[in-house]
Amino acid sequence: MTDFQSAVDADGVTTITWDTGDKSINVMTMQGLADLNTHIEAALADAGVKGVIITSGKADSFAAGMDLNVIAGMRETAGDDPAQGLFDGVMDMHRLLRKIERAGMDERNRGGKPIVAALPGTALGIGLEIPLACHRIIAADNAQAKIGLPEIRVGIFPGAGGTTRLVRKMGAMAAAPLLLEGRLSDPKKAMAAGVIDEVVPAGELLARAKAWVLSEPKIVKPWDEKGYRLPGGAPYHPAGFLTFIGASAMVSGRTKGVYPAARALLSAVYEGALVPFDTALKIEARWFVNVLMNPSSSAMIRSLFVNKEALEKGARRPDAPVRAIGRVGVVGAGMMGAGIALVSARAGIKVVLLDATEAAAERGKAHTAAFMDKGIARGKATEAQKADVLGRIETATDHTALAGCDLIIEAVFEDPEIKAQVIRQVETVTSPDCIIATNTSTLPVTDLARASARPGQFIGIHFFSPVEKMLLVEIIRGARTDDAAVAVALDYVRRIRKTPIVVNDARFFYANRCIIPYINEGVRMVSEGVPPALVENAARMMGMPLGPLQLTDETSIELGVKIARATRAAMGSAYANDDVDQVLFWMADQGRLGRKANAGFYAYDDRGKRLGLWEGIGAKFPLAAVQPPLAEVRDRMIMAQVLEAVRALEEGVLQDIREGDVGAVLGWGFMPWSGGPFGYLDIIGAGAAVGICEALAGRFGDRFAPPELLRRMAESGERFYGRPMAGA
Numbered sequence: 001m002t003d004f005q006s007a008v009d010a011d012g013v014t015t016i017t018w019d020t021g022d023k024s025i026n027v028m029t030m031q032g033l034a035d036l037n038t039h040i041e042a043a044l045a046d047a048g049v050k051g052v053i054i055t056s057g058k059a060d061s062f063a064a065g066m067d068l069n070v071i072a073g074m075r076e077t078a079g080d081d082p083a084q085g086l087f088d089g090v091m092d093m094h095r096l097l098r099k100i101e102r103a104g105m106d107e108r109n110r111g112g113k114p115i116v117a118a119l120p121g122t123a124l125g126i127g128l129e130i131p132l133a134c135h136r137i138i139a140a141d142n143a144q145a146k147i148g149l150p151e152i153r154v155g156i157f158p159g160a161g162g163t164t165r166l167v168r169k170m171g172a173m174a175a176a177p178l179l180l181e182g183r184l185s186d187p188k189k190a191m192a193a194g195v196i197d198e199v200v201p202a203g204e205l206l207a208r209a210k211a212w213v214l215s216e217p218k219i220v221k222p223w224d225e226k227g228y229r230l231p232g233g234a235p236y237h238p239a240g241f242l243t244f245i246g247a248s249a250m251v252s253g254r255t256k257g258v259y260p261a262a263r264a265l266l267s268a269v270y271e272g273a274l275v276p277f278d279t280a281l282k283i284e285a286r287w288f289v290n291v292l293m294n295p296s297s298s299a300m301i302r303s304l305f306v307n308k309e310a311l312e313k314g315a316r317r318p319d320a321p322v323r324a325i326g327r328v329g330v331v332g333a334g335m336m337g338a339g340i341a342l343v344s345a346r347a348g349i350k351v352v353l354l355d356a357t358e359a360a361a362e363r364g365k366a367h368t369a370a371f372m373d374k375g376i377a378r379g380k381a382t383e384a385q386k387a388d389v390l391g392r393i394e395t396a397t398d399h400t401a402l403a404g405c406d407l408i409i410e411a412v413f414e415d416p417e418i419k420a421q422v423i424r425q426v427e428t429v430t431s432p433d434c435i436i437a438t439n440t441s442t443l444p445v446t447d448l449a450r451a452s453a454r455p456g457q458f459i460g461i462h463f464f465s466p467v468e469k470m471l472l473v474e475i476i477r478g479a480r481t482d483d484a485a486v487a488v489a490l491d492y493v494r495r496i497r498k499t500p501i502v503v504n505d506a507r508f509f510y511a512n513r514c515i516i517p518y519i520n521e522g523v524r525m526v527s528e529g530v531p532p533a534l535v536e537n538a539a540r541m542m543g544m545p546l547g548p549l550q551l552t553d554e555t556s557i558e559l560g561v562k563i564a565r566a567t568r569a570a571m572g573s574a575y576a577n578d579d580v581d582q583v584l585f586w587m588a589d590q591g592r593l594g595r596k597a598n599a600g601f602y603a604y605d606d607r608g609k610r611l612g613l614w615e616g617i618g619a620k621f622p623l624a625a626v627q628p629p630l631a632e633v634r635d636r637m638i639m640a641q642v643l644e645a646v647r648a649l650e651e652g653v654l655q656d657i658r659e660g661d662v663g664a665v666l667g668w669g670f671m672p673w674s675g676g677p678f679g680y681l682d683i684i685g686a687g688a689a690v691g692i693c694e695a696l697a698g699r700f701g702d703r704f705a706p707p708e709l710l711r712r713m714a715e716s717g718e719r720f721y722g723r724p725m726a727g728a
Helices: 030-045 068-074 082-102 126-133 162-170 172-180 187-193 202-213 238-255 260-272 277-293 295-312 335-346 358-377 383-391 416-429 445-451 483-495 511-527 532-541 548-555 557-574 578-589 630-650 657-668 677-684 686-700 708-716
Strands: 004-008 013-018 051-056 061-063 115-119 122-124 136-140 198-200 327-331 350-354 393-396 407-410 435-438 458-463 472-477 499-504 602-604 610-613
Touching (some): 004 030, 013 030, 013 202, 030 082, 051 061, 051 202, 061 126, 068 295, 082 126, 082 277, 115 126, 115 202, 122 126, 126 162, 136 187, 136 202, 162 172, 162 260, 162 277, 172 238, 187 198, 198 202, 238 260, 260 277, 260 295, 277 295, 295 499, 295 657, 295 677, 327 335, 327 416, 335 350, 335 358, 335 383, 335 458, 358 383, 358 393, 383 393, 407 416, 416 445, 435 483, 445 458, 458 483, 472 483, 483 499, 511 532, 511 548, 511 578, 511 630, 511 657, 532 548, 532 610, 532 630, 548 557, 557 578, 630 657, 630 686, 657 677, 686 708
Parallel strands (some): 013 051, 051 115, 115 136, 136 198, 327 350, 327 407, 350 393, 407 435, 435 458, 472 499
Antiparallel strands (some): 458 472, 602 610
């Protein structure tokens, strides 16, 4: 069965219906493109066909775009000359869409058959590029639908003519947010922006499309007419010139030069605007191939789509029975507990939110009310939806209210004694098969499980803050945690629409184990007299969303001091961060506890707005006479994270490199352009990484010594993706 079917009605209108049978939303494959081409050619060749409607067999969507698994494998299947093979494949797509666009017209724009795209709902990526090649785009009035070109978010750009057509339809300035940010809109907003042409009630969609086809409309695209001018001005026009200067500055400012797709997209737009349309398509294809040949795009697609999707679908789920999760108890209604209650209730789960006082529990529930109010103000939620979500949250102060819960998540203070007391209390009122989870971010799960009478059913479910925004959840398997508990945790995380990774218990687990050295290295450089601005900008220039000093402010210097003291007490003489502590402890003594105190490494105004780096740090830690090169500052912060990821894998804390990469990108924003620490090491090569680390170790100590695993890989020329290991 093909993904496309066609039928001609009595009025001579062919309807081509896209329906990927095994998926809830259509995605394009190479076979799908061939099938569509066959149906288009048949319609154009049939003298009895007056026009064509392209629509979807899915009730509320048109298409989610190209199957990224196909794009991820295009480079490997492109033959002995992959660049040429990729270019030829992309040009085949352009020829198909140009065939739709020209629809049988001759070189003088005579003849031809009108082709309209009728979109029942969401149209993304090539799911919008095909409509852009049609002569009219009509969408159903579906407020939940998303229209746009989000390819930039996964390291590529719209390469099936979407870049060229959208700019020629709207102008470079208007198209920039849709292309460079991947901005999505509902149908009405897409029509107001000029992306689509018409919005009609869902029940009238096909009738309206047919009426338009039979109205003998003009079907010549503006760029195929003589005298066409680019809206807003071409690059050599004064207005267009300013647009492209601004766009170039915006791309450089936001990407710091480490995301190849954004620069390639802008180049395709600029160069394409200088030449005729068909030449512009060739230019777009060349830049698209340039991106596909860049290892960064492969790494981003692999981590942000292929591996992420696999983990969300249960790639690491033990073979254990599925258990329904109808009721979740959350103990502790502070910031984390309130967030957990919110995401659980939004997922349709009944929640018992428990705290020591009714006022505290109600404050936690109020967090959900405030969140829903913001959604209502933005048109993303309704009062009825707010009432529905709030109706699922029951507040309580007595542990007996937790009876009947399938899963309990404690989110109380990071104090082993308090947590132990909660665990014991919870187990006295819950059923024997209830799973008990801790949301600890630092305390070993195996140690906490000692308070449990059922350690096999005790597990760590580590959320990141703010819970409602962060996509990653780290599931920590204690020494005695059984498969059933892991399965329940994974099923719950999937239910609340987060991405899970499963790691074995160890100090700081995986994410914090890697992010703390990054923070420490940045703070350590301040103690050495490296300018804080150099530290922060070097981090941003390598693709980190936050510099280590800003990240310390956001998570709180006070928390950093508590972690340092606890780690020092646990490690004793093996503790090696005294130089970091002298900065953090001094900052805390000055009352500079981070953003929550409106004072940290950065200065803030009364409303908490960041004003700039605090100048007082220089009085205590003056600048060194000789400053390090930018590359060294960058390498120290990168390798501080990467080496911990390798050590976690080497020690068995991390068992799947997919989880290591996805967890790094989603959990703390590790250089998304690299695909994660293992993706980064594959890009630069294990041999180069060992060389960098040995040079750093010679200057700064054994924390940069390459792990044995990395040395062996350097000697053998191995890559992480390709090694015979789980998930590789």
